[in-house]
Amino acid sequence: MTPPGSLLCAERLHKAYGPTVALDGAGFSIHPGEIVAVMGPSGSGKSTLLHCLAGIVTPDSGTITYDGRELSAMNDAQRSALRRSEFGFVFQFGQLVPELTCVENVALPLRLNGTPRKEAERAALSWLERLEVDDLAKKRPGEVSGGQGQRVAVARALVTRPRVLFADEPTGALDSLNGERVMELLTEAARATSAAVVLVTHEARVAAYSDREIVVRDGRSRDMEHAI
Numbered sequence: 001m002t003p004p005g006s007l008l009c010a011e012r013l014h015k016a017y018g019p020t021v022a023l024d025g026a027g028f029s030i031h032p033g034e035i036v037a038v039m040g041p042s043g044s045g046k047s048t049l050l051h052c053l054a055g056i057v058t059p060d061s062g063t064i065t066y067d068g069r070e071l072s073a074m075n076d077a078q079r080s081a082l083r084r085s086e087f088g089f090v091f092q093f094g095q096l097v098p099e100l101t102c103v104e105n106v107a108l109p110l111r112l113n114g115t116p117r118k119e120a121e122r123a124a125l126s127w128l129e130r131l132e133v134d135d136l137a138k139k140r141p142g143e144v145s146g147g148q149g150q151r152v153a154v155a156r157a158l159v160t161r162p163r164v165l166f167a168d169e170p171t172g173a174l175d176s177l178n179g180e181r182v183m184e185l186l187t188e189a190a191r192a193t194s195a196a197v198v199l200v201t202h203e204a205r206v207a208a209y210s211d212r213e214i215v216v217r218d219g220r221s222r223d224m225e226h227a228i
């Protein structure tokens with residue numbers, strides 16, 4: 001049963017890679033604007049869960065419902081349109097396009113959605129300002145620090161004003177001071193745009209920025225709010 005008011009919800013997800021069981025009945029739900037941390041040890045299935053929720057990986061069984069629509073009922077084109085228009089992504093290593101400047105990187109999702117160049121770059125610049133890295137607009141990713149690159153990646157993920165931001169260890173490659181700042185800016189920007197955030201992390205310090213925690217262990221999930 002989809003919890004009332006949930007934006008994205010998964011039930012009884014199973015996923016195996018050959019003999020390796022990555023998900024073994026995991027569930028998940030998030031409300032609009034909510035920040036949920038997905039915690040758990042390495043190899044427990046956190047990234048697989050995130051990829052299933054985002055429609056990147058198809059589970060072997062189980063259901064995923066986004067805004068009342070079942071992901072499995074959509075074809076590939078519909079799922080990728082959903083990812084482009086409603087979802088944003090930040091990964092451990094920013095995965096910025098090295099040939100493009102920072103402002104061009106942030107403008108890219110808008111350009112792909114058909115926004116004219118000037119308008120896209122104006123919006124991108126205001127997002128770089130928000131993440132306090134507008135001074136890097138003309139630099140290429142190879143010329144900025146890890147923490148700065150992650151801020152640019154957050155700007156790129158939010159520039160389309162997604163309803164869900166998927167972040168997989170967004171501060172995993174940063175020292176704690178830079179990590180904290182990225183998390184502050186990420187959560188501030190997500191709250192300002194009412195984006196829900198699925199935040200995969202194994203650091204309690206990062207999870208502290210969430211509203212609620214889900215723990216994944218051996219492919220099964222536990223909602224800590226209801227775990228007592």
Ligand SMILES: Nc1ncnc2c1ncn2[C@@H]1O[C@H](COP(=O)(O)OP(=O)(O)OP(=O)(O)O)[C@@H](O)[C@H]1O
Nearest residue numbers: 017020021022041042043044045046047048049202
């Ligand atoms: N594409 C794949 N092919 C084969 N096995 C995979 C694949 N993706 C994940 N797995 C396996 O599924 C299990 C869960 O992996 P997953 O990446 O979801 O873990 P995780 O919790 O994100 O771990 P980490 O904290 O190290 O990132 C692991 O045993 C992993 O080796």
Ligand SMILES: [Mg+2]
Nearest residue numbers: 046047048168
């Ligand atoms: Mg992972």
